[in-house]
Amino acid sequence: MGHQLAFPMYAVNHADADALRRAVQHLLAARGLAVNDAPGVPETALLAHWQQPDLLLSQTCGYPLVTQLPDVQVVGCFHYAAPGCEGIHYRSVLVTREADKHLTLADFRARRAVCNSPDSQSGYNALRRLLAPVELRDYFAQVTFSGSHRQSLVNITRGEADIAAIDCVTWALLQRHEPTLARGLTVIDRTPLTPGLPLITARETPPEALRTIREALSALVTAPEYRAVCEASLIRGFSAVTRQAYAGLLA
Known part of the structure; x- marks a missing residue:
């Protein structure tokens, strides 16, 4: 079998x-x-x-x-081989709209975050650890869960959310296979490396x-x-x- x-x-x-x-x-x-x-x-x-x-x-x-x-x-x-990876380690990229490319994570307090899933390291826990000890729900005005990194990017493009942490490998693959999905979006920061x-x-x-x-x-x-x-x-x-x-x- x-x-x-x-x-x-x-x-x-x-x-x-x-x-x-x-x-x-x-x-x-x-x-x-x-x-x-x-x-x-x-x-x-x-x-x-x-x-x-x-x-x-x-x-x-x-x-x-x-x-x-x-x-x-x-x-x-x-x-x-995606940008942001080193050996077995990877990180997330913080993605927002091009109009907000001059901002830092601190500027998104009281704005809207979108995560792919509450059990995701790259989309949820990495962002949560960046803001600790403050919880996401206390930092952002709204935290929603999209179901996938791809959908998080769609939500930002549509104006339904303002920022997301995206797995850097997924980000690289989406740029390769769906370049129009990243149009109008930009990376403003990266999270620390994790396995x-x-x-x-x-x-x-x-x-x-x-x-x-x-x-x-x-x-x-x-x-x-x-x-x-x-x-x-x-x-x-x-x-x-x-x-x-x-x-x-x-x-």
């Missing part, structure tokens, strides 16, 4: 995300780990997907990892399978035949890391 494999977090371009999944599926199968050929995971079903006992490999966000997923094992983290989106496997995955997954991901980022697949998804490396790397997200 096969296991679940998905890369749901940066699927801005579905063809590129599917190519990445198929490449990893091939590398795992070559090492004796069968994977189900499953469809994409809807955003509304992500938490259930991450908790499946037959999950072989998926990608989650650091904040739900430390707040809602105590039992999954961390496989590692990709290195991304990037963790790759995870189920608690039930045995140690030998975990080692095999890490070997396959290392091969993905080094084998010439997968260079185009990685470049399309802005992936340029992989490091094996543990849950401990994400402990600071709760500070």
